[in-house]
Amino acid sequence: MLRTHNCGELNKDHIGQTVTLCGWVDTIRDFGQGQFIDLRDRYGRTQVTIGPNSPDEVKQVVGQFHRECVVQVTGIVSARPEGQQNEKIATGDIEIEAQQAVLLNSCPNPPFLPSQAELPNEDLRLKYRYLDLRRKEMQETLALRSRVTKGIRDYFEANQFVDIETPILGRSTPEGARDYLVPSRVHHGEFYALPQSPQIYKQIMMIAGYDRYVQIARCFRDEDLRADRQPEFTQLDMEMSFVDADDVMGMIDGLMKKLAHDLLGIDIELPLPRMTYHEAMTRFGHDAPDLRFGMEIVDCTDLAAQTEFRVFRGVADAGQFVRGINAVGAASLFSRKRIDELTTYVQEDFSAKGLAWFKVNDEGELASPIAKNFEAAILEEIKSRMDAKPGDLLLFIADSWDVSCKALNGLRKKMGAELELYDDQQMHFSWVVEFPMFDHDEEEDRWVAKHHPFTAPLESDLEQLETDPGQARAQAYDLVINGYEAGGGTIRIHDSGIQQQVFGLLGMDEQQARERFGFLLDALKFGAPPHGGIALGIDRVVMLFAGLDNIRDCITFPKTQRATDLMTQAPSGVDETQLDELAISVIQPED
RNA sequence: GGGGCCGUAGCUCAAUUGGUUAGAGUACCGGACUGUCGAUCCGGUGGUUGGGGGUUCGAGUCCCCUCGGCCUCGCCA
Structure with a gap:
């Protein structure tokens, strides 16, 4: 180890000890006869002093220090003189009298400083993301995100869930969002699709008898971006067998209570309030109303x-x-x-x-x-x-x-x-339930699934599937936090007959349904238990828990609104040879 | 695909109705200073006003095209 302590942990108890710290030079305050240097890492800041009596070698090395250099300093922890303590930082009672200093790596004058008061424009932050990620706010957000995922894993582990991975390279499905496609080298002209969600896989896992599945899964949707939408995002994906909607909501209720308590110190009352889709639209005009x-x-x-x-x-x-x-x-x-x-x-x-x-x-x-x-x-x-x-x-x-x-x-x-x-600090959790099964697509004059085509209708509305599909309600539930849809789920159809019926309403004849979802229809026949689940948008949950107003600030390397990465310049062109292997030729648009 | 906001020094911004040599703070460089912590004081470097074209005696400012960032409708669950 190049250090004995980090930059946030030293205090009065360490006075007299000789320690070695590593970190980035945050600021240098130069008094001619001596300097104060704030060393920074993700744990905090510690003041290093160089005085008239410091070793000459130290003075010489410190002379080469600039902001954002990476340095190592060895010295004695000493009490700051009376009245010179800094109450703003945890290490404000002490300072390090430098006995030895090493410049581990230099840094040119950066386009912006992680500790500067004014936040630079977002394109600059994205281009130099490593500098932006040095900022305290970003480090705190990513630490919060880490605690969210840890809390999720602990919770589901304690509830007998099995954490299961599913494929990233899958089959394209026509329903729902536009797929990101991956060309096959082995099968020219054929493509994998990146998952929009692990929906079908987790249903298959229910049929396979893994009655409590959970995964923190990366998902991909090739649609236009928004402040709360990225083309790749992370879902808490879970599925349970032998449950009804209340059971799934109850499980998530417990998770929200735990996360709110552990991470925000907020105690929320369970069960979370529920309102039907119809009521939400009538009273608020939206299916994810801000109830603050x-x-x-x-x-x-x-x-x-x-x-x-x-x-x-x-x-x-x-x-x-x-x-x-x-x-x-x-x-x-x-x-x-x-x-x-x-x-x-x-x-x-x-x-x-x-x-x-x-x-x-x-x-x-x-x-x-x-x-x-x-x-x-x-x-x-x-x-x-x-x-x-x-x-x-x-x-x-x-x-x-x-x-x-x-x-x-x-x-x-x-x-x-x-x-x-409303108060920005306030958090409001609720459920919206009983969504319609279908929306009517006016252009194509057909029904489209409001959630996805595997959603089970309310048992009371089974008849309406035939008579009046537009009125049929689903066993569907969305978790709403502060006016954002934080997640949604449904009880699934576990009967291949009803599934066929729904496919039919969606305009798929039996042959089309077989082509697209034959494997699922088959699986449903081989002993599918009643099951249902939910997926929560972890990025959105973290955004809301962190009090942020855009999702990019809780994603380490987000895309711009035009779906590019300003740091790596993705997407990019590729070599002809790569395209040749895939039997792909690019048509240049004429204009 | 549509609508809106924005782009001026490394960074954050200003610049009157189209009018002199495009300014300020900060960062950076140099100097002064023994207790700072947004250090202070003095001095200095730094500009393709995103790019291209046009109107005009004259364009950061007006017009057209274009590139980029953000917000939003459509899209997306």
């Missing part, structure tokens, strides 16, 4: 039907919806100009036809360019239904169910953040 604040959606369609205001009346008569939210106290914050911006926002982002609004003035009256179109009694009813008080801003969307949900959810999130309706 209220501002619930209020339906005023019936009132709109009674007005002369054409926009409202027309929408109500057409069987669509007039719903709104009350941004409490926001009237003075939102000028006409800012409300216009909100209107543009809902129009451009959600194709809403417009945004109707009322400000509640000091007299308690609803003030708005459209107010004259409403009878007094209707205005009163709107006020009371929305619990409107002077100073409030009421925002209404008159549109289809789908658009009103999306637009009101968008507005609610904006308003919640703007009005600071």
